[in-house]
Amino acid sequence: MKRSQLPLRAGVGFKPEHFAEINADAQPIGFFEVHAENYMGAGGPPHAQLSRLREDYALSIHGVGLSIGSMQPLNLEHLTLLKTVCDRYEPESFSEHLAWSSHGEVFLNDLLPLPYTQETLARIVEHIDQVQSHLGRQMLLENPATYLLFEESTIPETAFLSEIVKRTGCGLLLDVNNVFVASTNHKLDPRAYLADFPVQAVREIHLSGHSETIDDAGALLLIDSHDTPVKDPVWALYGELLGRIGPVATLIEWGNDVPDWPVLRSEAVAAQSTIDHIAKRRAA
Structure with missing residues (x-):
């Protein structure tokens, strides 16, 4: 089984509107991520652009x-x-998400949460085994941003992910923004969550922006909106995490209200600065 092996650098999600600028000059980008579903056709401009990028950059394919x-x-x-x-x-x-998005013939175009039970665990393990066997490669599973908790859940999320890794050999994609969003929404400590996270299985990190709103009860609610720069509390968690576990391939996600290329690139440069700082500190 082919293992995940992204370079220990910062990357960004590829947007076609950025192609001309990216292709004009070499970019300070370690890799690009694309959504698999956008490339399931046989040809056309999407494949032409991605084939060109693939000549010069590492690639992360993210399924939804x-x-x-x-x-x-x-x-x-x-x-x-x-x-x-x-x-x-x-x-x-x-990589793919710890979530569900379809029922029967209906595709819901969303990443919906799960109760963490033994039954759910067994089903996810079965599905990951099937995916890895079919693809002949390791998949990474991403922790979700959640907005509710299930009363029937009997397993903490970090323990749930640890058991999936143990049973399947998959890796993990740690989305730090999702940790901050979910922890804030559920009034939990994101640092305690990360302390319990099975970091030995982390092969990639995601960083993104989020938005704030007020729920029907008048409480603060964070939304994993991917439409802003990475917020300061998320950068802080990211820096602390890398200080503990060392450099990890890191992706900047910005999928809505996509900025001009220099703005997106600057976010990746900021992540790369953190990676370089941690690498130098650990080498000293």
Whole structure:
């Protein structure tokens, strides 16, 4: 099974509107991430652009449609299309979400939360085993941003992820913004969450922005909106985390209200500065 092996550098999510500027000059970017579902067609401009980028940069393919957490069987047609994309581009990393997004023939276009129970655990392990076997490569599983908790949950999220890693050999994609969003929404300590997280399995980190609103009860609610720069509390958590575990490949996610290329690139440069600082400190 091919293991995830992104360079220990900062990357960004690729947006087609940035292609011309990216292609004009070499960029201070370690890798690009794309959503697998955008490249499941046979050809056209999306593949032409990605093929060109792939010549010069490492690649992370991020899935949003497998519905790993569904209690129904995986969609084999979708899984086959995903394998075609991975075989075509040989990415350094493939990842998906700890979530579900489909039921029967209905695709909900959202990443929905799960109760953390033994039944859910067994089903996710079964699905990850199927995905890794079909693709012939390790997948990374991303921790979710959540807005509610299930009364029937019997396993803490970090323990749930640890057991998935133990049973499947998958890696983890640690989204630091998701940790901050979920912890704030549930009035928990994000640092305590990260202290319990199985960091030995982390192969990639995501950073993104979030927005604030007020819920019906008048309480602060954070939304994983991916439409702003990374916020200061998330940068602080990220710096503390790398100080503890060392450099990790880090992606800047900015999928809504996408800025001009220099703005997005500057976020990646900031992440790279943290990675370089930690690497130098650990080498001293």
